Amino acid sequence: MNGNSLNIEKRNSGPGITVMHAAYLLLILIAPFAGVHVLLLLSLGVFFWLRFSGRATSDNRGEISLAFSMSLMFLVSAVFESFSYHLPLYIVLGAFAISAVGSHNWYSPESGKNSGFGSGGGRVKRKGFSLLWSSVFLGLRILAAFLAGYWVIYWQGFPVSPSLVFFIAVIGAVTGSLFESIPSRIDSNISVPLGAGMTMWIFEEFRYWVPPERMLIALAFSLLLGCLAYRAKIADVSALLSAALLGVLIIVFSGLSWYILLLAFFILGGGFTRYKYAYKESIGIAQAKDGIRSYENVFSNSTAALALAVAHGVFPELSLPILYAYLGTVATATGDTLASEIGTTAKGRPRMITTLKLANPGEDGAVSGLGELAALLGSAVIGLLAYLLGVSDNLLLSVLVTTAGGFFGTNVDSLLGATFQKWGKLSNSGVNFLATFAGAGISGGVYLLVSGF
Numbered sequence: 001m002n003g004n005s006l007n008i009e010k011r012n013s014g015p016g017i018t019v020m021h022a023a024y025l026l027l028i029l030i031a032p033f034a035g036v037h038v039l040l041l042l043s044l045g046v047f048f049w050l051r052f053s054g055r056a057t058s059d060n061r062g063e064i065s066l067a068f069s070m071s072l073m074f075l076v077s078a079v080f081e082s083f084s085y086h087l088p089l090y091i092v093l094g095a096f097a098i099s100a101v102g103s104h105n106w107y108s109p110e111s112g113k114n115s116g117f118g119s120g121g122g123r124v125k126r127k128g129f130s131l132l133w134s135s136v137f138l139g140l141r142i143l144a145a146f147l148a149g150y151w152v153i154y155w156q157g158f159p160v161s162p163s164l165v166f167f168i169a170v171i172g173a174v175t176g177s178l179f180e181s182i183p184s185r186i187d188s189n190i191s192v193p194l195g196a197g198m199t200m201w202i203f204e205e206f207r208y209w210v211p212p213e214r215m216l217i218a219l220a221f222s223l224l225l226g227c228l229a230y231r232a233k234i235a236d237v238s239a240l241l242s243a244a245l246l247g248v249l250i251i252v253f254s255g256l257s258w259y260i261l262l263l264a265f266f267i268l269g270g271g272f273t274r275y276k277y278a279y280k281e282s283i284g285i286a287q288a289k290d291g292i293r294s295y296e297n298v299f300s301n302s303t304a305a306l307a308l309a310v311a312h313g314v315f316p317e318l319s320l321p322i323l324y325a326y327l328g329t330v331a332t333a334t335g336d337t338l339a340s341e342i343g344t345t346a347k348g349r350p351r352m353i354t355t356l357k358l359a360n361p362g363e364d365g366a367v368s369g370l371g372e373l374a375a376l377l378g379s380a381v382i383g384l385l386a387y388l389l390g391v392s393d394n395l396l397l398s399v400l401v402t403t404a405g406g407f408f409g410t411n412v413d414s415l416l417g418a419t420f421q422k423w424g425k426l427s428n429s430g431v432n433f434l435a436t437f438a439g440a441g442i443s444g445g446v447y448l449l450v451s452g453f
Contacts, residue, residue: 027042028093028151032151036077036078037078040078043071047067047068047070047071050064051067065187066096066100066189069193070096070193077089077092088158088201090148090152091168091204094145094200095194095200097141098176098193099176099188099196101137101140137177138177142166143169145168145169145172146166163211166215167208167252168203168204170216171248171249172196173196175199177241178241180192181238206314208253208313219247221247221256226247234292235293235298239294239295239297241295246259247259249306250305250309253309253310254310257389258309260389261385262302266293266298268378269333269341272338273337299433300433301436303436304433304437305333305436309326320451321444327405327443328401328440329437331382331403331405331439332379332405332410332435332438333436334378334406335374335410336375336409336435338378339372339374340362343371344368346369346370348368349361350363350366351367353411354419364418364421365417367414375411380402383400397447397451400446401443408439410439412434412435413431413432416431
């Protein structure tokens with residue numbers, strides 16, 4: 001890991017930080033005994049005091065945002081409680097523990113935007129991203145979220161396993177750090193607690209968890225691979241955290257082999273992005289940022305895979321259709337990436353998929369024979385790898401179903417690119433998102449037809 005030093009340019013030490021952390025600690029301590037309505041009034045009091053007492057300056061804007069976010073989530077929890085439905089208090093307190101830990105934002109001269117983990121506090125100017133520093137704070141966030149959540153359930157006698165609280169804490173901490181790594185006009189003291197809180201709430205509803213040691217192993221493995229991708233300049237910080245979140249969830253809900261299949265897509269995609277890169281750059285069709293992937297690339301190609309992996313754990317009775325749908329979505333992402341990166345280097349001009357007229361290399365919706373072959377081979381590799389990893393026990397069925405989904409999903413991507421993307425209705429990420437779901441549907445449907453399920 002890279003342990004680059006941090007050069008602190010400015011750090012706030014005004015009353016806003018002291019007040020917010022003291023107020024937060026007080027709310028944590030009294031939360032199990034006060035009830036959500038009292039906590040709502042207290043958090044609103046802190047917000048209005050910071051906002052309208054003459055302390056509202058650019059220096060403590062983060063503290064005001066955090067107080068606003070806290071009030072908003074307590075309000076949601078109170079309203080839901082009135083309708084006999086619950087946003088659990090331990091989720092709310094855990095989300096704010098994640099946001100309150102580590103006031104260590106920094107300014108990245110590379111992007112010109114706030115790009116660090118952590119919320120609140122001052123800005124730190126540095127020459128690089130410290131994997132070691134951010135991993136330490138991620139660990140602190142997990143611990144803080146767990147302790148805050150466990151404090152509440154212990155004193156309230158809430159029927160929740162500590163293992164579930166830890167499971168939720170890990171998911172929330174990684175999600176919060178991911179939200180903070182994404183450049184945005186929204187203050188991180190709003191995006192981090194709300195993003196982490198809503199994600200924690202979603203997974204709390206499943207009441208699915210694994211032992212803490214398994215969760216930690218999954219997190220360590222996912223982070224390690226993400227860090228290697230970052231060091232290899234395949235992924236940026238947001239992609240690192242996105243892959244870590246995906247890895248944790250896919251491993252605990254479906255297994256390591258499922259995650260390795262998704263990793264195969266990222267490795268093949270990253271590798272073939274560099275294929276004849278100079279040539280692709282010379283004609284203006286190379287991937288931006290030297291082919292380094294961001295969170296948009298990760299989620300646009302992997303959301304369908306994540307949804308299916310979670311469904312596999314929650315609905316074991318549908319394991320086989322979900323498995324083959326998963327293989328189809330990974331094959332689509334792989335086939336589409338290889339078709340784009342290899343097909344654009346073909347001799348001769350490609351043709352538009354909708355009209356078969358000659359098109360320019362790299363044009364949305366343009367296809368070539370070489371690209372179609374790359375899509376077929378890339379999809380087949382995923383099917384073969386699934387068999388070798390033991391995910392599927394039928395080689396012919398695995399390759400057939402996966403290749404069908406990947407190939408047709410890739411061409412759905414081209415069709416959407418030639419129509420909705422050209423019309424300005426979809427971005428490239430939107431096209432990838434829909435195509436991977438289409439590939440999943442095709443593979444799942446082919447499996448049902450072939451197996452007579």
